[in-house]
Amino acid sequence: MPKLELEDTIAAIATPLGEGGISVIRLSGPGAFACARPFFTAPSPTSIEEFPANTIHWGKIADREGRMVDQVLLSVFRAPHSYTGQDVLEVSCHGGLAVTKKILGLFLANGARHAEPGEFTRRAFLSGKIDLTQAEAVLDLIHAKSDRSLDIAVRQLAGQLSRRFKALKDLILKLLAHLEVYVDFPEEEPETDVNEGMRERFSAIEAEMRSLLDGFGRNQLVREGALVTILGKPNAGKSSLFNALLDRDRALVSDIPHTTRDHLEESLEMGGFYVRIRDTAGLVPVPGHPLERLGMEKTLQAIAESHLVLFLVDGSVGLDDDDRHVFEKIPKEKALLVLVNKADLPMKLDAAGLAALTGGTDSIRISTRTREGLKELERKIAAFLEKETGEEGEQITKLRHKDVLEKARDAVRRARETFDRKESFELVSVDLRDAIEAMKELTGEIYSEDILDVLFSEFCIGK
Ligand SMILES: Nc1nc2c(ncn2[C@@H]2O[C@H](COP(=O)(O)OP(=O)(O)O)[C@@H](O)[C@H]2O)c(=O)[nH]1
Ligand SMILES: [Mg+2]
Structure with a gap:
């Protein structure tokens, strides 16, 4: 057809x-x-x-x-x-x-x-x-916004991810072939070490599926960009830092507190990563103006969504309750970098006090005016992303991969549970066959018109 x-x-x-x-x-x-x-x-x-x-x-x-x-x-x-x-x-x-x-x-x-x-x-x-994962890579390659995304798309287009899928499918096929020997000769009771061998095969398959599924979240970070939010009390220099990182005057900067009401988001490339950086409205304990309160609500939401928070303090004034108030809003488990701004002015900040507040997190001295420390900050952000995304192997990139792989994983799990309960191998192989079907869906060995329609509708005309 x-x-x-x-x-x-x-x-x-x-x-x-x-x-x-x-x-x-x-x-x-x-x-x-x-x-x-x-x-x-x-x-x-x-x-x-x-x-x-x-x-x-x-x-x-x-x-x-x-x-x-x-x-x-x-x-x-x-x-x-x-x-x-x-x-x-x-x-x-x-x-x-x-x-x-x-x-x-x-x-x-x-x-x-x-x-x-x-x-x-x-x-x-x-x-x-090309197979289906390679077709998907064509789109990723066109949409790649950073060296990292490009790299993943190019490898996927070259067929590396498909090879990993095929290798996984082969593992399941081999296990199935192994089992079917006993389905055909039910009188042959498998030896203990044969059972042990099959259990090992199950573990290898399930481990590989886990590893592929784990890669999904990391890959999303690479493709969709890491959200980095600048936080600090009013006048700490958040908007100035935002502009300095972007290298242009995007946000309004003034010495009037609460100049920034809404949060602004812009994207840039940092160390090969696609980063979405957010400037926020300063957090204060008691909002004055209703707009200020709205701005602060948005800031809290930005914190929740962020992958990394930049906590900015003004080094030219001492640490105060406003800084403490902001810091308290950052959930303990959030990844954090502490920045001491206005390093071009005489330092009034008490380093020990800051360390006590932030639990000893190292801080970076910066000045958005002289650009001191900004390179180091960019290096630290890139290093954080490097660590979050990991370097190893091919990764699944699409929700479709994740859904189909989860289907395969569930089928393998059912097969293994049936096997562990020592039920008939025929029952075990039914589920393994389902897993193989799902694996074929992954690479597009079997597909439906609907899947193709959805996939290709994202492309531009002429591609
Ligand atoms: N001397 C000095 N002043 C700065 C620096 N960064 C920001 N400022 C000043 O601090 C004030 C507040 O800056 P802004 O970026 O609007 O702060 P925000 O309220 O945290 O967004 C402005 O007058 C900036 O010019 C810096 O590194 N050195
Ligand atoms: Mg601002």
Whole structure:
């Protein structure tokens, strides 16, 4: 049934719509060459249908009436050696809106259908060029906002995560094969060491599933960004720090307390990580203005959501009850960095008092004015994220992976429990087969149209 989807020829603009150096219009399908032929002329007399695979040709695109549209480069790919696994043509024209749309229009008027979002990648999947986790990696690669995310997407696209899934599936298959020997010969009572061997296989499978599932939260941190919140009493310099980290004047800074009412959030890259940094309204024991109270509620919410809190104190004044009040609002288990700001001014802060308040947490001296200590702060934030996300192996990246893997895990658990109760191996193998089915869903060996529709609807047109 899905093969039908591959029978027509699709076309789309593959570059962002707007003005730029070049734009690319992509054609894929059995009719790609026939579709472009009437419009493209090259200086050589060869017809485009004879152009060899993996070649690029300079030429002109003209409409049916022979009016020149643009000078272009035509890239030629032939099935199965193309992105989609089909015949593919890519026209690189000058990057203007009118010219790009005009060329697409010519193709659409000559038999091509406008591609759906992600349809080129969907075809790559349907023709077996990539599996489902690799298709998902294409999207992650496009959306990657930091070196870290990019790295994960590239490895997943290269098939590393799929290999880990396949290895896990093989472990389950082997266990099943082992069991079935005894299903076929029920009179053979397994020896104790055989039982022991099977128990070990169960543990290995369950451990691998746990490890994959554990990676999900860490990976989310890498992809969606770590939330880092700046906290401190009014006038500590939170907004100044926010601006200094962003390297621009994003938040209003003034020596009037409570200048910041709402919290602001901006993202930046720090040590290869995608970080969402938040400036907050100062917390005071007794809010004066109603807006102040609202601002503080938002600050409390920001603390709860944060992965890391930057507790900022003003070193040019002594530690006071306002600082203590702010510190009390930080839950004990929150990851924390203590910053002493305004290091460019004479220090009045009592270091021992600060250490007593923060339970001996090391502090970093900074000045948002001279930028002293900011590099060290960025290093510390990156080191924290390094530790949180871990370096090891491939990780699952999608909610879909997590859901399907949990389904497989539950099936394996049921199988193991049946096995432990010494019930018939036939019952054990029923659950193991369910686990294998779930593993096949993970890589897309089995899939439904609905799953593909959801996955590819997130893509842009032309990808
Ligand atoms: N000397 C000095 N003044 C600073 C520094 N950081 C902030 N300030 C000043 O402290 C005041 C309060 O800053 P602001 O960022 O609005 O504080 P917030 O209320 O915590 O957001 C402003 O007048 C800033 O110019 C610093 O590192 N050194
Ligand atoms: Mg502020």
